[in-house]
Amino acid sequence: MYITTRGLVLREAKYKESSKMLTVLTETEGKISVAARGVMRRGSKTAPSAQLLAFSEMTLSSGKEVWTLTEARPVELFLGLRDKLSSMALGSYFAELLDLFSDADIPDPLVLSLGLNALYALSREMKPAAQIKAAFELRLLSEVGYAPMTGVCPVCGEDITEPVFWPAAGAVTCRTCDPASGGARLELCKSSHDAMQYILQADPKRLFSFRISEDALKRLAHVVEEYVRVQLEREPSTLAFYRKVAQM
Ligand SMILES: [Zn+2]
DSSP: OOEEEEEEEEEEEEEEEEEEEEEEEEEETEEEEEEETTTTTTTTTGGGGGSTEEEEEEEEOOOSEEEEEEEEEEEEEHHHHHHHHHHHHHHHHHHHHHHHHHBBBBOOHHHHHHHHHHHHHHTTSSSSSHHHHHHHHHHHIIIIIIIOOOOOOOTSBBSSSSSEHHHHTTEETTTTTTOOOOSEEEEHHHHHHHHHHHHHOOGGGGGGGOOOOOHHHHHHHHHHHHHHHHHSSSOHHHHHHHHHHOOO
16 A cells, blocks of 8 residues: 655664665654665665655555555755764753654654654754753644643742743742652743743744843753653653753
8 A cells, every 4th residue: 555645754774785774754654664675775766865864755565564655755854964073962951852742653743743843943053052942842842732730820820920840740830839749940031931931822823932131041041941851750851952052
């Protein structure tokens, strides 16, 4: 059986002499494994589509456990990411999160389109990388069921004026309240708390279009990254690599 779908390559691994095994997030089949035979041979027509972060229209034939790539036409290769190491590193981290938070064989168009929008914004440098990163991370966690509580304090029920974030509880509370979840308490401010609420509710097309000062962005970025770490119970390897190259 053959199908045609569009998909984003989240992971690539060399296999046999000249082939790659890909993890692809597709529009119609969800996350799947795809064998891309001979793509490392010189002159392979499907090679551009068989690289990390390529988004392509793919013709696939189904096998026992994996699909095989038979034809591909690139739709968006995010070339802006490929000539800058820190952007490519951050894009790879986005890919790892998309991989970790999506289920095999279950299509999730919202998650795929969030990933594509984030990579697009990053490749065109539409906003500071830290802003795109925080918005992508928080919205992704929210889309897959980990939206943190914001706005109203879950402990005292009041509107929050002096916000702090508890990653283990997944909640923002007043400075004087404690959700008794254990774990660290992280500083927010009005502006970073407003940004969190914006990211959770924004129209997907306007997700990255918010204004924030450099200081508030630092707090937002730190809080959201900690929240990712708590949800995963570890640090993704691509995040450690991004941090290293971003400091260079
Ligand atoms: Zn409170």
